[in-house]
Amino acid sequence: MSDLxxxxxxxxxxxxxxxxLQSVFDSKGDFTFEVCVVDxxxxxxxxxxxEEEFPQVQVIRANNEGYAAGNNLGLRYFGFGDxxxxxxxxxxxxxxxxxxxxLPPLALADILAFMETRPEAGIAGPRLVREDGSLDRACRRSxxxxxxxFYRLSGLSRLFPGSRRFGRYNLTYLPPDVTSEVDAVVGAxxxxxxxxxxxxxxxxxxxxxxAEDLDLCYRAKREGWQVWYNADVTVLHYKGQSxxxxxxxxxxxxxxxxxxxxxxxxxxxxxxxxxWFIYAAIGLLGASxxxxxxxxxxxxxxxxxxxxxxxxxxx
Numbered sequence: 001m002s003d004l005x006x007x008x009x010x011x012x013x014x015x016x017x018x019x020x021l022q023s024v025f026d027s028k029g030d031f032t033f034e035v036c037v038v039d040x041x042x043x044x045x046x047x048x049x050x051e052e053e054f055p056q057v058q059v060i061r062a063n064n065e066g067y068a069a070g071n072n073l074g075l076r077y078f079g080f081g082d083x084x085x086x087x088x089x090x091x092x093x094x095x096x097x098x099x100x101x102x103l104p105p106l107a108l109a110d111i112l113a114f115m116e117t118r119p120e121a122g123i124a125g126p127r128l129v130r131e132d133g134s135l136d137r138a139c140r141r142s143x144x145x146x147x148x149x150f151y152r153l154s155g156l157s158r159l160f161p162g163s164r165r166f167g168r169y170n171l172t173y174l175p176p177d178v179t180s181e182v183d184a185v186v187g188a189x190x191x192x193x194x195x196x197x198x199x200x201x202x203x204x205x206x207x208x209x210x211a212e213d214l215d216l217c218y219r220a221k222r223e224g225w226q227v228w229y230n231a232d233v234t235v236l237h238y239k240g241q242s243x244x245x246x247x248x249x250x251x252x253x254x255x256x257x258x259x260x261x262x263x264x265x266x267x268x269x270x271x272x273x274x275x276w277f278i279y280a281a282i283g284l285l286g287a288s289x290x291x292x293x294x295x296x297x298x299x300x301x302x303x304x305x306x307x308x309x310x311x312x313x314x315x
Contacts, residue, residue: 029109125185
């Protein structure tokens, strides 16, 4: 049994994938790991690069049924789910990792050690930073409950980012260097204890892209597990390189998943007028984001122009 099974879903980001894998295999520490790359029908010779430069990596060629489905293929390869290897072969932890991340040498060892000190922690993620050194705000989030969603959709979270009430969506009131228990971390780097996967199951494949990480964290916390943001581990995240290749498609799915998450977890317990407001706001923001995206220069298009449920490259 290895300590860590790493799943990377790739879509047409060969060069970023190479850098990511090189940083993974440059990792230091007393632990064992395996890597599975699920290639979602890339057309940029990603698979050829993997076969030539990283023969130790297990490669699964997929037909691009979505980001959640791609990750599930990798998780099943490691023995999580209903058709993987026998239970004794499962790694102690699973790591969902995006190909547009670059890890410092001690990142994996440090976050595994962090989990060892917190047996109640089921999921953990690091501090993700952008190329300019700024925090990728998606790396620590609250669940978009109707109240939190209202603050976000109404713009109150932007007007009062330091407020503990209005800034809950991306925890903008919390300093980036403070390690904290949170509602959710992002699937760009999500370490999951094996017991959590066995208890709550795989990613929900109805989320083609975006919010599958929120959903998994929600299900884990519902079963009593904690989710932690570890500010002492920092990982570089280039972010959005795959989704930018199909920006209108990505924007559309972003807003669809906002509604799907609400319907799955909150609709039945929410007053119908509040549901109507949320649906109307999602529709208006989605249409606005699509229009703004089409008006941007081609090289600047992508979900970064929308109200983000950030999560890195997607199929």
